[in-house]
Amino acid sequence: MLVAITYHEDFGKRGFSVLKERIRPSFEKLMESGLVDGTDVQVFKARPAPLELVAQAHTAAHMANMENDPYREVAMLSAGSVMMAAEMVAMGQARRAFAFTGTAGHHASRGSCWGFCYFNDVAITILRLRQMGLCRFLIVDVDPHFGDGTRDFFKDDADVFHINMHSGTGEEHDPIKNNYDIGLTFGGNNERFLSALQSALELAKDFDFQMAFVIFGHDSHQDDYGGFNLTYEAYPRMVQLIMEAMGDRGLVFVLSGGSCVHVAERVIPDVIRVLAGRWPS
Numbered sequence: 001m002l003v004a005i006t007y008h009e010d011f012g013k014r015g016f017s018v019l020k021e022r023i024r025p026s027f028e029k030l031m032e033s034g035l036v037d038g039t040d041v042q043v044f045k046a047r048p049a050p051l052e053l054v055a056q057a058h059t060a061a062h063m064a065n066m067e068n069d070p071y072r073e074v075a076m077l078s079a080g081s082v083m084m085a086a087e088m089v090a091m092g093q094a095r096r097a098f099a100f101t102g103t104a105g106h107h108a109s110r111g112s113c114w115g116f117c118y119f120n121d122v123a124i125t126i127l128r129l130r131q132m133g134l135c136r137f138l139i140v141d142v143d144p145h146f147g148d149g150t151r152d153f154f155k156d157d158a159d160v161f162h163i164n165m166h167s168g169t170g171e172e173h174d175p176i177k178n179n180y181d182i183g184l185t186f187g188g189n190n191e192r193f194l195s196a197l198q199s200a201l202e203l204a205k206d207f208d209f210q211m212a213f214v215i216f217g218h219d220s221h222q223d224d225y226g227g228f229n230l231t232y233e234a235y236p237r238m239v240q241l242i243m244e245a246m247g248d249r250g251l252v253f254v255l256s257g258g259s260c261v262h263v264a265e266r267v268i269p270d271v272i273r274v275l276a277g278r279w280p281s
């Protein structure tokens with residue numbers, strides 16, 4: 001199998017209020033696209049992440065704060081969706097994966113969270129992958145909001161190369177700890193975004209990673225709520241650039257910010273089409 005998609009209907013029903021409306025329509029568009037009619041792209045029902053692993057990633061105080069949160073269960077399921085997708089790639093059952101989520105993860109630090117995030121799905125998944133023997137990871141955060149939670153987890157971890165594109169200003173590269181922040185400022189357009197992404201991937205070229213995660217927020221589209229100003233044409237190109245940098249290594253797309261239904265209906269199937277090697281259709 002080329003691409004595994006992890007999904008649960010609860011993401012659209014019980015996901016974070018701002019994020020959930022896009023889920024079912026975009027999944028339905030994917031089902032209608034013909035992409036999943038063969039055997040190379042398949043959908044799997046997400047399961048919740050194991051509690052002990054989530055509790056290992058986050059502080060006891062954060063776990064206690066989350067105890068009665070109405071989004072706790074869908075956040076566990078979202079982390080489980082990412083974990084399932086990455087496990088399938090790690091075990092060679094799929095080459096690439098796309099994980100739907102009902103809450104986001106990149107603003108969840110070890111001990112706190114904000115911005116539609118509760119548990120850090122990618123950090124929890126990396127804990128799991130390290131139990132399986134993988135060590136080094138590339139994270140490409142293309143959501144226009146700064147991935148502060150992910151940075152909290154990996155700022156001192158030189159075995160995780162964290163590329164963080166955001167709508168603030170300035171560029172910072174720590175070549176020892178492998179953290180790279182690129183501020184495109186508000187209104188970052190296709191050209192600016194794609195050339196910054198290409199340079200960032202170039203920097204990560206010598207970093208010997210085993211699997212990559214893309215924190216995929218389509219709030220970067222000009223019609224959506226984030227600070228970039230991308231159009232539909234940027235997304236397939238973005239995936240192509242990332243795939244070129246991957247070579248044979250596993251790649252997991254993790255759904256992050258975005259609320260606009262018509263954007264999700266177009267960009268999610270487009271991303272999966274490129275991941276499946278079927279672009280242009």
Ligand SMILES: [Zn+2]
Nearest residue numbers: 143145217257
């Ligand atoms: Zn965002």
